[in-house]
Amino acid sequence: MAKISNAELLRQAEVTRMLGSPFVAAVLEAGQRQLPNAPQTAALIANWPGNPAAAAIAMRFNGALHALARQGRLPSLSALYNREHDDFDGAIGNALSAADGFIATWMLDPPQTNEVGRAAAILAALMVAQRATGCTFDLLELGSSCGLNLNLARYAYDLGGVIAGTPTSPVHVAPAWRGSPPPFAPVEVARARGVDLSPLNPLDAATRERLLSFIWADQRERAKRLEHALDLARQFPPQVDCANAVGWIARQLAQPQQAGECRTVFHSMVLQYLNDTDRMIVESSIRRAGERATAERPLAWISFEWTRDRREVHLLLTCWPDGATRHLATCHPYGDWVQWLD
DSSP: OHHHHHHHHHHHHHHHHHTTOHHHHHHHHHHHHHGGGOHHHHHHHHTOOSOTTTTTHHHHHHHHHHHHHHHTSSHHHHHHHTTSOOOHHHHHHHHHHHSHHHHHHHTTSOOOOOOGGGHHHHHHHHHHHHHHHOOEEEEEEESOTTOGGGGGGGSEEEETTEEEEOTTOSOEEOOEEESSOOOOOOOOEEEEEEEESSOOOTTOHHHHHHHHHTSOTTOHHHHHHHHHHHHHHHHSOOOEEESOHHHHHHHHHHSOOOTTEEEEEEEESOGGGSOHHHHHHHHHHHHHHHHHOOSSSOEEEEEEEEOTTSSOEEEEEEEETTTEEEEEEEEOTTSSEEEEOO
16 A cells, blocks of 8 residues: 555656646655655555545645745745755655655645646636627636635636636636637626535635645746736635535525526536545536526536546536537647547
8 A cells, every 4th residue: 555655746846847847857756865854744645545646645745845945944845945956856856855744744735736727728618608608607616725716707817719707807717728629709707606524715824824824936927827816816805605516516506596607517626626426426416406507597517627537628518508518629638738529
């Protein structure tokens, strides 16, 4: 069990290098070599219950080290992250020894990147749904974190040359677009509400730091975009309920729906944190609501999730009353690129 779990750092290092982050790959590789310096963290990883990949333990580990580097408590680690030296093993070995308890405690909570880059794919799916329904949207997000993607209509987008959203927004989302551009349609959000087991407050300084710590350290533009999204959330605070998504979505879908609005459930990188039973209940709640949908009160379901084998991230759209599911795109996990297929 220990060998399988501990190898997760090396497996994820390969993934991050492939995704264009050699710095994070080097951090994870050095972390693997230096784990004996941190017995609490090593034991946590070795005895992790369930699937360590689905739990994103490598990203938890990386986020903890980035948080320490941002705090400046360990000068050698901060200097490494500032590219003042390249002694990964020395800096990370020292950090693991000096802050073992901090790292192990940090890793107990799941990553909450609240990745704004994924909003591009979600908005593209909403444009497809708008062309199909002609409606405004009532958005319901599962796993909202601090709800930054509930503000997606307030961001500016370049989707393969298709300009959408709010052009004057300080938050610019422009993924590398592969394939044909999405069909343009105006997206108007009438209301937006989310749920999370542990909602984060975008107005809180500690929350801001935690979210920024999960940004890969060699992706500075991504960090700036997150900072702008957090600033915008001060002006337009997202509505995120503290609840279990399983019961919450059933209750929301049971509420009366306005005519001319498309009630839309969406989620990004959330299903991996649900057990099979809860996942089945959530999907069943959505499908039952879909059976009640009409042309005047349609339902849409947008999913931005890993495939079961974790080889690809698929953007899926299901619209009722017809219930057809479309694989719109294959995407980078953080939305850096979108391969449009529809």
